[in-house]
Amino acid sequence: MISGLQIALKNAIDVIAPPATPLQDFTYHWKQLMNFYVNHLNDAKVSIERTSIPKHLDHLLRLLLEEEKNGDEPGPCLEYTLQHRLLDLLATLASAETPPGMRLVCLSFLRKLLTKSKHPLLHQAAIYGSVQRMIAMCNGNLASPIENEEIQFLLCLCFLVCKYPHVTNIVNDSSNVAQDGEALHCSIDKSAIDKVTYIPARRMKNANTLFKPLNTQAITLMNPDLFKTGKHRPYHVDSVNKSSSQSEASQENKQPKHVQNAITRSNSSSQSSRSSRDVEAASESSSPVAQQPIDNIPNRVPEEAEDDTRASENLYKVSKEVESSKYDPVVAALNDIKDLRINEECLSSNGDEKSDQNSKHDITFSSSRNPEHSKCLLLDSLKSYINSADNTIRIRACEGIMVLASLDDPFFAEIIAKSDLSTILAKRLEVLFNLIPAQVESSDIEDIEVTWGLDSPLLINEKKFPGYQRVAAFFMWMDFLAQLSREAHSDVAEILAQTIRISFFEKVLTHALSAHHAILITALVTKCLKNIPTSPLSIEMGRWLVGQQRVPDIPDVWCCPVLHRLIENCFTESDDLITETLKLFEAMIEKRDEHILHCLVLTYLNTRGYYDNSAADSAIASWSDEEDERVREKKGCMDITEGTSHSRTLAPSNIHRILNCFLSLLPRQLQTESDSNYGRYMGNWEKEYSIIVKNCALLAWPLEAVTLDDSASSDSRPEIDNCANRFYPGPFLSMLLDKISGIPKQKYEINLHLTILISKLALLPHPYLHEFLLNPLIPLTPGKKSLFICLQRLVKQLANEVPKIQNYKLILKELRLEMFNDCCAQESSDNKTYSRSKEEETLLESVIIVEEFCKELAAIAYVKYHHST
Amino acid sequence: MSYAYLFKYIIIGDTGVGKSCLLLQFTDKRFQPVHDLTIGVEFGARMITIDGKQIKLQIWDTAGQEAFRSITRSYYRGAAGALLVYDITRRETFNHLTTWLEDARQHSNSNMVIMLIGNKSDLDARREVKREEGEAFAREHGLVFMETSAKTAANVEEAFINTAKEIYEKIQEGVFDINNEANGIKIGPSHSPTIPGGISGPGGQGSAQGGGCC
C-alpha cells in the first residue's frame, strides 16, 4: 500500500523537466511540497502550520500569477500545472486532510489562483475536476472549523460563473464518465487516499463523507475558443452515472443522449472510502465486483500507476473524437431535457445519520436531508450552509445562491428551478416562523428593521424585546426570499414564489390566522406584505390573500378562505384582532396590486350595479347628464394614453355640492370645530394622490364610470343582466359599511383604522370606486347603500343619542383636546372635568371621528377634483 | 462607542476603480496595492465628528461585477449615502456611471445623498477622463463631485465626511425621517433627537403619509 503512494509521488516528481528559470523555480517548490509526503508517510499528522507546505504553495501561486504578466499566452508554469494535474493531487490531499489543515490551505490557494488569474481557468479539464472535488468537500451540514474559507471558495466560484457564464456547466453536477484514460490516471488519488489517510474503518463507516465517491464532472464547453492558446482542449463526455446509492445520482438527467458514451454503474455508498476515481475504475468491471466490500477494493489498486501524461493523452484523444462529432451540446441538451428521465432510488439514510450526528446548526429539519439535488454541485454546496448558526456564513451562502439564481442563462435557470432549492428555502421560512415566541407583542412587529444582508439587525445583536432575535431572523429570511424572487431569473423566481405560497402561506399561515395567536400572526402578515417589494413573491402573496379567482363572489358563498377568515376576524370580540386586521387590509390597499384591488373591491363595482339608471334621467346632480355623447360612446374605455382628457367622474363640475354634503353632514351642535377646516388634510392627501396616480397608471383603469348598454351587456355578459337588483358590493366593502354603522360602539383605535382604510380606498383613482365612496349625488339603486348613505344613517343615530348625555358639548371639546394632544391624553384622563361613562365616552369619541372623517372625505374629493383639472 | 447618529453608506462602481482601497484608506489610513477582489459585500466602519456630534459611518463595499448587482441592490435600501466611484484612467468606468446611477436611484430611498468620485487622481499621466467631465456629470445629475486618490489619500477623508455633512444637513432640514431606519440613519443609543419632524403629529398611530383621521 505504501509503495502505491510512493510510486504516485515519484511519478509526480519524476516527470519534471529542467527548463527555464520560473518553471525551474516552480518545479522546485512543487517537489519540495511533495517531499513532505515522501518524508512523512507515516506521521502526516503534523499540523500544516508546522510544515513548509503553505510557504511552497504561496510560491507556486506567486509564480503562476507573475508569469501572466509576460503576455496573454499561458506560461510554462501554468502548462506544467495543467499537464501534470497538480491541482488534482492537491484536491486529493485536501480531501484526505493530510496533513491536518491541508484543506484550508488548498481552498485558499485555489480561490486565489482562480480569482487572480486572468485566464478563465475553470474550463480546463485539469482544473475543473479538482474544483468540483473541492466543491464537494464543502458541506455546511458538517461541522467544520474552516467554514469561512469554504464559503469564500464557493463564492469565488459564483463570481467566476458570472464572469465566464459559459462555465456554468462545470459547476453542474452531472455524473462522470469513466474514460479509460481517466480511470488509469486516477490511480494516484486512490493510492493517496488509501495510504495517506489514517481514518479508522469504523469512523469511515458512519461519519466520514470525505470519501464518498465524488461526482466529478463532465463538461460541455459552450465556447471552446475562449482559452485562446489552450492547446489541449479536452472534452469530457457527459454520461449518466447510475449510482444506486448516492444521493447525487440524478433523478432526471439533463445531459444530452449523444454524450452518454458510458453508463457507469457502481454501488458506491457514502461509507466507502473510495474516491470517485475508484468508482470509475470499479465500474469498468461489472457490478458484482463493484459491490464487494470496501476493504477489498484496495487490493484492486492497479499497478497502473502510470504516467499521468499518458492519461491525459488518452483523454485528449477522446476529446478529439467528441469534437469531431460536431454537435451542439446546448441544443442537444435542450432537446433531450424533456424525454430523458432516469429515476433512481435515492438512498439517503447514511446522509441522514451524518447530518444528525454532526449537526451544529441552530435548526435541523428534515428537508435538509432531502435527497433531491439540483445537479448543480455548487448550488448544492451553497444550500448546505443556509442553516448555519453563523450569520455571516449563512449570508454568504445566500449571496452565492442569489448570484447563481439570477444568472441569465435559461438552461441553468431550469436546472435551478427544478431543484429542491425553493423547497428548502421555504422550509426554513416555516421553521423560523414556528420559532417566534407567541408572547411577542403585535405592536412590536411594526418597527422591526427588515433586511437580509450583513446589516441585518440580527447581526447587531440588539434585543429590543423578548423574542426580538427570532422575529428578526424570520423577517431576515423573508426579506432574502423576497429579494431573491425579485432578482432571480424569472423561471426560478416563479417557482420560488409559488413554493412559498403553497408550502408556507397556505400550509402554515392560513390556519394560523384562525388559531390562538391570530393577532400576532396578522401583524406578522401585515409586516411581510409591507416589506415584500413588487416581485413574483408579492404577487403570490396577493393571490394567497384574496384568492386566485377574479370573478365576484356571490353573497355568503366564499371562495377564498383567507379573505373569508380576515373578514370574520373583523367581527370578532377581540378589538386588537379587529384593529390588526384592518391594518392588514390597509397594507393590502397600499400595495396597489392589481389583483388584490380587483378581487377586494373593483370586481364588484365594475358593473355599476349601485347606480340607478332609471333615476339618472331625472337626477340633476350626477355628472352623467352633463356628459356629452361622445364620452358616453367610449364606454369608459379611455385609458391613460389619452392622458389629456380629464375624468368627469373624478372631477365633477358640482364638486362644491359634494364637498358640502360631507361637510354639513354632522349637525352643527355636534361639531367641535366651528369652521369645518378640511384644508389641513389636503396637503398630505395631495402628495399621496400624485404618487398614487402615477402608480395606478399602469393598471389601465377606466377613466369614467359609465353604465354599460343594456343590450350590449345582456348579449355578452348575461350575468350582468339585471345586475342592479343583485348588486352586491362584495364581502370587503360590505364589511366596511357594517363597520361604519358600528362606529358608535367601537373603540377609538378601530374607528381610527377603519376611517384611514376607507380614506385610502377613496383616494384610488378608479371611477366606480370613486362614485361609490365619494359621490353622494349619484342616484342609488333603491335599497342599496353607498358610503354616504351609511354615514347619513350613522349621523342620524348620533344626533339622536348624543344630546341625551349631560354636558355633551363640553365633554366633546375636552375629548377633542385630548385626542389632538395625543401625548398628554393618558394623564389628563384622570382629571376629567365632566363625568361620563365608558360607553358615553366611546360614543362621543365617535362623534369626533365622524366629524374628522367627513372632512377627510371632503379633502380627498377636492384633491382628486383639483388634480384632474 | 456611543454615537449620536449612525449613517449607512454604500460604495458602488465598476470593478477595479478602487472602491475597496478607498474604504481601507478611510478606515485604516493605509493603501494596499494588491487587494483581494471583493466578492459579495464587505463592510467597514469609522467614527467621525460633525458639528460636535459623534457620527458612526457604516460603509458597505460592494462587488462591481455585473452579476453581483443583484446583491448590491439589497443594500441600497438601507443606505443614507452612496459613493459612486469611477477610475479617471479608464473611460469605460466613467461611461458606466449612468447605469449605476439608474440602479441606485431606482432601489434606494429618494433622499439618499450620492457623491461622485473620480478615483486614482495620482495617475494624472494616464488620465482618460477630464476633471471637467466629472464635474459636468455631477452637475447634470445633482451629485456632489470630488477627485480622490486612495493611494495618496488625497480627498478621501473629504469624500466620506462631506457626504456625511450633506446627510446631516438633510436631517436638520427634516428631509430625512430619522425614525425610519430604512433611511439608513439610526439614532445613537444615548441620544434624544432634537430635530424637527421627528414625532408624528396628532393621532400618532395614523400612518405618516395618510395623516390619520384626527
Ligand SMILES: Nc1nc2c(ncn2[C@@H]2O[C@H](COP(=O)(O)OP(=O)(O)O)[C@@H](O)[C@H]2O)c(=O)[nH]1
Ligand atoms: N494608483 C492608484 N491605484 C489605485 C487607487 N485606488 C485603487 N488602486 C488600485 O486599483 C486596483 C483595484 O482596487 P480595488 O480597491 O480592489 O477596486 P474595487 O474593485 O473597486 O474594490 C488595485 O490594484 C489598487 O491597487 C489609487 O487611488 N491610485
Ligand SMILES: [Mg+2]
Ligand atoms: Mg473591491
